[in-house]
Amino acid sequence: MAGSSALQEWKSGWLLVLAAGLGVSLGSIHIYATGLFIQPLEAEFGWSRAQITGGLSLLAVCGVLFSPVVGVAVDRWGSRRIAVPGSLFFCLSLMGLSLAGPSILSWWLLWGVVALAAVPLKPTVWSTAVSAKFTASRGLALAIMLCGTGVGSSLIPIVTHFLIGALGWRGAYVALGGLFAVIVVPALWLFFVDVRHQDKGRPQQALTGWTAREGLRTRQFHQLWIAALLVTTIIVGFVVHLVPMLNWAGLDRGTAVSIAGIVGVTSVAGRLIVGFLFDRQAGPPLGMASVSLPVFTALLLLLFPGSIPVILVAIFLLGLSVGGEYDAIIYLSTRYFGMRNFGTLFGFVAAALLAGVGLGPLIASHLYDQTGSYQSFLLLAIPAGALCAVLIGTLGRYPDHEAAPAAT
Template sequence: MRIIVDDIQKKEWRAHWPVVVAAMAGLAASHVHFYSMGVMVTSLEKEFGWSRTQITSGLFIIAMIGFPLSPLVGTAVDRFGSRRIALFGMSIYSLAVVSLSFAQQSYVVWWLLWAFVAIGYLLLSPTIWVTAISRLFDASRGVAIAVTLSANGLISFGAPLLTLLLVQNFGWRAAYAILGVLAGAIAFPLLYFFFSSGRDGDAVRRTSAVVPRTYARAGFRFPKDVNVGAFVRLAFAASVMAMVFTAVVVNLVPILTSSGLTVVSAAAVAGIVGAMQVTGRLAGGFLLDRFNARYVGALVVLFPIASSLIFIGFHGSAILCGVGVLLFGLAAGAELDAVSYLASRYFPAGNFGAVFGFVIGLALLGSGLGPIVASFIYDVTGSYRLMLWAVVPLCALSSLAFLTLGPYLRADERASV
């Protein structure tokens, strides 16, 4: 039986590997704004005299816009196909990143520019890539999703260094312009020539038919089509863990210094996160294709509990803090794999984009709230200990949500709606 499955997996990869490569390029390009932010902060402080909270509020704007609009993007994917949305989104996103180079002293202008980035980013959200991959891969779906999503971790290595070189040689305005152009110039051709999903042709035909009748069939009918219990559990786990991950990652260096490490040691240890995120993503994909994804998800979201207890209880130990960061990075990589994979097994194919868009929207909301909640706790208490203690019950509840999902939706049930 294993030999038959392995043969099917090989056939899937031989047929569709260019789609995975193109999706990786699109996903990586769509995170240029995020991984360049840390380098840009100092230059923007000097230019405009803004606080770091004001500068990084652009990321919160993305979360606030993404929360209500993600389901609409998912519905558009169901109706028009992943390919058309991705091509349009990459065009918008590239222009939006370039537009950041025109920022002025007005803080309102800064917000408006980031709202533009938010629109482009939403049109390149994980919903687009996961929907396409889920329709092309079945036996090796876990690995295919993991490889695609690993692009987020891979760009975390190169984007900050490239941004630093551009800022040092050309200034921050030119850096934003060059990054935007590069994102589009590299990703758009790959998406144009190689990116598609099994239903893009059907989507094109649906849009040329009579809209009221066909859209009613492919539209989003939440109460009838969706296992509400599975949706609530997945949405809860995705949003809570997104909040946990961003709260800790954004504040990881000060958390480690408060645990007794020097700034240099803390920065070095924090650098493990990116590598472990990629490792966790790929390892998670491998496990998802071989074991019940509920148990994989339930296990990996418990890792941050160990990390938090290490940060709280072992003062000054760089080795133990490194272990904590390692576990945290593995969880951050594998958790999104599990959510994406499980969504493809529980949500109906006809409305997958719309339903998964809701999950991604809630995850975006959680990721926007995480750093703010962590900063508020620090401002009130003077430390991150309360936040780290809060990680324990939040991760435990997320693990329980995965465990209680119930059996997968059968393939004929997913395809029939």
């Protein structure tokens, strides 16, 4: 029966997942493309790398501040009304970066526009629409949607490199924004829907789950919020510093770069495996296992520095966690919060996820600068990861939202 229900969901919803995956990929374009513009901008304007990448900090700040607002908007008007115009605005803002220079202030001002344009592309928008459509196969649907970041990490640097070589950095920004506008915006217009809001913004089905006020008072909400902050802080700290961390552990740079590449492959595998299992196993124990993997990575790097076989195992485990931790937080949030006010409640959790993205590299950098070693970061990751696992593992049984009065 469950298999039949899942099949029906995929028959009617696979295009929605595809469109949401494209939206996720669009939302990551600045992460994977910016590095390729550094050298051309340095050569033309003489800006430092810190100045060039400083614009990315604006996106993190806006994401943390406005994610809860986006969540409220998604509940009120539906994901589609946020995503379609938001994606077009973001593509235009990306094209606008071609107008930068010679003053660094112009660059930062244009990145401020990009940061505001990126607000409607936050995880709440995509995960709410997919979760509302899928129930029996929600875990796998969310996992496939989030593979959009993997596609982005693979293709965006290649496309960007080609465009800069062919058109220069200004033309590349215009072409990149235009290319994504032509591909992503029509796909969202045609296939991206929020089944809760399909008729002039009015919900078309009874919605079950906690109200925003109820959810904000539950221990599960607070545990998921803290776990989201901790797990992204740990994992993003690992990922950003992985190559220099492996250098510190005794590997030469070439070997470190090769081994670090394992993370990308195993993250996709981890994402799909975890998503598949969530539809078939109890969520908290599976989520606990997923978020605890960085603890073992830290232990192995501390206990066996320079051992390539052990480091390979450590990085393999890290990759699985990179793929599974985000899925775990989103999936478990859908099951505990329900869909009545999911956007509002998950907006706060998404803010914690984005805060962790900014904090992780910063903490790892600070500890290294103070000690000249990554040992302090690894020692910190062990209890932090263990606490995260405990928070996920003690969430308890899913609430029976179906037994409560539904919103219409």
